Amino acid sequence: MNSIQRILHRPFFIKLFNWEYWSFTTVYICIYPVWFLLCLRARSLFFFSASNPSIKNGGFLCESKKDIISIIPPEHHPPTVFFSIPANGDMVLRDLQRAGLQFPLIGKPNIGGRGRGVKVLRDEQDVIDYTHKAYLDFHIQEFVPWKNEAGIFYVRYPDQPNGVITGIVGKEFLSVTGDGKRSILQLLQQSKRALMYLGSLQKIHGNGLNRVLAEGEKLIVSPFGNHARGSKFVDDSHLADAQLNSVIDRICKLIPEFYFGRLDIRFDTWEALKEGRNFSIIEVNGAGAEPTHIYDPKHSIFFAWKEIIRHWIILCKISRMNHKKGHRYLSMKEGIAMFREDKEWSKKLAAMKE
Incomplete structure (x- = not known):
């Protein structure tokens, strides 16, 4: 590795030249004006709260996983x-x-x-x-023992009998493959992605990172399908064929008044998932869900902005339609209280050590 490569291998430059590692505010700040235009159109800063009436705040912030799991058919979650x-x-x-x-x-x-x-x-x-x-x-x-994980974004307009998949993200868990010589830590240090999460991995594995894997031995060092925990996100939206769409639509319609959000699913194979078997929903995300296929490293920030705005527009339309049906938006007082509550939850989450 020459001097230029060593410099570019540092976390600062990895983050600088790969927008997927930018902060939430940095990614979104340029498109906030679009959000406020949608607020004006809906005549509410908190229009999103009407998107999924059966979920607190529409699933934007502070929703309870206990409440959400209670409305998912038990055969479809662990x-x-x-x-x-x-x-x-x-x-x-x-x-x-x-x-x-x-x-x-x-x-x-x-x-x-x-x-x-x-x-x-x-x-x-x-x-x-x-x-x-x-x-x-x-x-x-x-x-959930299934080896694959994906996030499937689903939307359904309240006046339509069926919904559609608008994006699929495949998740590749952070892993290393041994060469019989270098330790797990040394292997991680060779990966730009692993370097961005090295501190977290050291807390999780401790001295276990000093172990030397046999040649060809593969180890998943972070078994979580979260971008913030090291998983690589891959845009698999092209897999949303009629068969898969029908299965996901059927499942989502079993969740009362669920119109907009992302299902995080563990599954065996795509073929089995398309047949509606060997899968488990590990999480349902509502109005606050991102179309996470945007984080595929092959996509530019401009593609991400386009997809985020596309989903915002759908969210606004669904919320306005539900509002006309009698589902209320949060008041200004309730909306401010929601953000304050989220701030308090964030502090407590930060206190929970790895």
Whole structure:
């Protein structure tokens, strides 16, 4: 690696030349005027709250995962147990045992996003530690064994009998392949993507990063399908054929008054998913969902802006249609309270250590 390559391999320059690592504000600031134009058209700064009437705030912010899971058909999501703080680790273990959950498990805050506070729980001690560090209500669910994960964006206008897929993101978990010589840490240091999350990975794996993998041995170092946790997002929107669209439409219509959002799904194969089998919905995101296929490294920031605006326009139209049907927008007081509440949740999520 020459001197120029070494410089470009530093996190600052990786972030500078790859917009997918830019902050939320940096990505969105140039298109905020479009959002405010839509607010003017809807005559509300909080029009989005009417998009999915069965979800708090339309699923824009502060929605409860407990409430959302309760409206998803149980056969389509993993077994889950919810807990309120303060919680006792021994009692949590007892409740998990009663519910029949098996390790490995996943711990998640009841309110959150972008992978914040999410942790793999491999044994009873992990559960006790997670419970002890929980600063807000949380839930624990079985780890879905299917090897693939995707985010499928779905929209349906309230006056239409069927909806459509508007984007699909495939997720490639952050991994390394051993050469029998270098440690996991050394392999990670050779990857520009891994470098952006190295601090987080060191907290998760500790001294385990010093292990040397056998030649050809592949290790997933971050099993989370979140961009903020290292996954590479790939635009698979071309896979949205009539068969897949029909399956997703059928599933989404089982969720009461769900018109706009993204399903995060673990599945075995695309073929099985298109047949409506071997999959599990691990999360439903509403009005605040991004069309995350934009984060495919092959896409420019201009493509991202176009897709975000396209979905904003759809969100506005759906919200206005629901509003005419009698679903109210948040008032100014309620909208401000929502953002304040989200700020408080964010502080608590930041306090939850890896």
